[in-house]
Amino acid sequence: MGGDFGPSVTLPACRVFLQANPQARLLLVGKEEALGSFVHERAQCVPAAEVVEMGDAVEVALRRKRHSSMRLAIEQVRDGHAQAAVSAGNTGALMAIARYVLKTLDGIERPAIAYPLPNIKGGATTVLDLGANVDCTEHHLLQFAVLGSALDAALKGKEHPSVGLLNVGSEAIKGSEVVKRAGDLLREANQAAMLNFYGNVEGNDIFKGTTDIVVCDGFVGNVALKASEGLASMVSAVLKEEFSKSVFSKAAALVAMPVLKAFRNRLDPRTHNGAALLGLRGLVFKSHGSADELAFSYALQRAHDAANNQLLEKVKTRVQLAASLF
Amino acid sequence: MGGDFGPSVTLPACRVFLQANPQARLLLVGKEEALGSFVHERAQCVPAAEVVEMGDAVEVALRRKRHSSMRLAIEQVRDGHAQAAVSAGNTGALMAIARYVLKTLDGIERPAIAYPLPNIKGGATTVLDLGANVDCTEHHLLQFAVLGSALDAALKGKEHPSVGLLNVGSEAIKGSEVVKRAGDLLREANQAAMLNFYGNVEGNDIFKGTTDIVVCDGFVGNVALKASEGLASMVSAVLKEEFSKSVFSKAAALVAMPVLKAFRNRLDPRTHNGAALLGLRGLVFKSHGSADELAFSYALQRAHDAANNQLLEKVKTRVQLAASLF
Structure with missing residues (x-):
């Protein structure tokens, strides 16, 4: 509905x-x-x-x-x-x-929303949390990393997806207090082979696809997502305007149409629709509110694939494994 | 050097x-x-x-x-x-x-970095802080709002530029604890006519140009900036790739070249180069490290215009006026 x-x-x-x-x-x-x-x-x-x-x-x-x-x-x-x-x-x-x-799974304090954002490698970077939790502790960030790893294992078939911690610089000493402590926890989890921690990443790494997963609090994630959406809208509006400015540019648009279409298709956010609500005792997926037929069918497909690939069991196993650090 | x-x-x-x-x-x-x-x-x-x-x-x-x-x-x-x-x-x-x-001005605890980001209205949105301060209190955010207002008064000639508080939703009850308290302070400052507070804005509002100024902590600002840069790089790389894929697309690129150039010029980040370090007892501007000749000349121009339009005096006056709320 x-x-x-x-x-x-x-x-x-x-x-x-x-x-x-x-x-x-x-x-x-x-x-x-x-x-x-x-x-x-x-x-x-x-x-x-x-x-x-x-x-x-x-x-x-x-x-x-x-x-x-x-x-x-x-x-x-x-x-x-x-x-x-x-x-x-x-x-x-x-x-x-x-x-x-x-209800949430044992060991999980807060469910997270994980969203796939397209990257230049042609795949998608799983970013979480995207808005469910605005004030996070380092333990929440660790939990998000574990939840995201289970999601990528189920949907990308990668048993050891890499996790990046979203920060303002790549060095371990960078960042806010919570993020620095989260880095310590993630390194510990990595040493215990509970997850595959890459280290700090920056905002641009989301679209470079430096890591499979990027972990951040819901405030930062929401701002990064919306800022990117805003920039994408601006770029597409300006492109459209320039191509419809004059008779000449309209003719150029006709000639370039197949290329522009291929361009749009490659970055089409609809093919990545379907955010996972993770950390619950059941699978729930959220489609973008503005989804059209194609986008909504992708959200259904992601939910189907997640269930088919035992996402819930994968989440449970990984949460149990890492719970000693939560 | x-x-x-x-x-x-x-x-x-x-x-x-x-x-x-x-x-x-x-x-x-x-x-x-x-x-x-x-x-x-x-x-x-x-x-x-x-x-x-x-x-x-x-x-x-x-x-x-x-x-x-x-x-x-x-x-x-x-x-x-x-x-x-x-x-x-x-x-x-x-x-x-x-x-x-x-040294910082009386009343200012931390200097901020203010960066102009292009918006769809054809101007630029002043965003601060962009990386100088990763852990901020509500009072820092208020100070950033006052500093940014002085910058826009000097560089855009707007005596009462509008200020948006970067948040995860437009309602006043949204956001992290610090941001909610900052909203209260900003509303108070607005009522006392110390600044022109619009209310909460979201990440996409930066590029929509909803407000003249967007205020956030340095962590969030840095991530939003770098995520946008990352998306812009991806879009431009994919556009380039698609236009050089085949003989046909290369021909289309030739035809569309003037339009694509106009498109690029309108969003050219070089024309907005030059971030202001605000809250100090003197004017300092930071050019992007990767700046070319054109970009660096824009940074020089911004510094010149700021000095010419008495930015330092404007900052001092506004800081004194608002200091009772700091």
Whole structure:
């Protein structure tokens, strides 16, 4: 039901997803009148009386809308009817409800949101946390590193993905007090073979793909993500403006169109849609609210692949292994 | 002497600057053998025995190289021989030496680095702090807001530039504890007409140009800046790659060249080169280390304009006015 466009985007994306994954089944959770038209032998509607709106306060979503589609979807995971839940709705509400319904794993104090950002190597760098936790301790940052490692193991098939600590310089003495202490903890975890710690990385390393995973607190991560989105919007707006300025530039745009399209496709953020909520006793994925059909189908695919590749078991194993340092 | 290219870039830039500013005079501080070749009636060489290297630790630059060109240049400002110092050298060393030689203004605990980032409105958003202070209190953030306001008054001619507080959401209840308290202080300063506080802004607002100034701690600012630089590099690398992939795309590049050039010029970061070190008893500007001739001449121009428009006096007046809240 969620996102900027609701079922007009999510339902066609479901159809794409079902076609691409002949073993997969979908539970469509939401208002019956909105979803009832979707008929597929591997899809089933789970009717929900209420919907969490994008503008709802977390408290409202959590306490007053106990029969929301968001909550019901996460309850499907808790009760074993679904292996993962996907939503394009209100992020704060989704995190709060997921935490309330599923609970965090032993040893994890705070779940994190892990987002894949495209890098120049042609892959994606997993960045976490992206907004769930604004004030973090060094132990939270270590937990994020372990959670992110499990995610990359499940989705990229890398057993020992490299972890970078986002900082203002590459030397170990750089950074805020919390980040310096986090560096010490991560080095310790690395020596104990609990994870593969690369060292400090800087903001540009996210897009260089220096490490598989970049760990930071939710404040820094959110600012880095939004600043990058803002720059990308500006670049694309200016490019568009320049190519439509005159008759000549419009002609140039026609000639360059296939190249510009290839350029756009390579950096298309839609193909990386689907942030993982990690550290919970169940799988929940968050699609960008503005996702279109293609983007939402990618979020469904990521949730499917994560479940298929035992993300939850991988997270549990790694958390248990590293818990002595938490 | 500083930057990646030293006098081979800074000297030609000086010539450009002197030509553009017929009233201006330059003191060239550095090794005589490197600068002696530069002859101009409004330029004079101030010989220095040592040079701070890009890789020097702050301690080395500050304690062991007491006759460095960097230090001597800042002493010219302290002693009234120059109205501003400009360097493309080691940022940490420059800040430490500037702070040691010039001292901070009464009421200012920590100087900040203010950087102009291009925005979609065609201007630049002044962002501070960008790396000088990684652990900040709410009072530091308020001080940054006052310092940035003085800079924009001097360089953009805006008496009441708007200030945004970088946060993870626009509502006042969002953010880390320090940022929430900073919001309270900034609202108070706004009510007392000490500055023009807009409210919270997010990372993308930097490039949207929502406010004239964006205030954040140096850790967040540094990450946002470097993440944006990283994304910009990736975009430009991918664009270049796509345009040189085949005979066809190379032909398309030729046709589109004037448009692509106009695009690049509009977002050219070199035209915004020159970060201000604010809160000191003298003017110091930092050029990007990788600056070329054009970029370095812009840094010289900014320093010149700041001095010409009484930046130092503007900073002092505003700091005095707001000091009751510091």
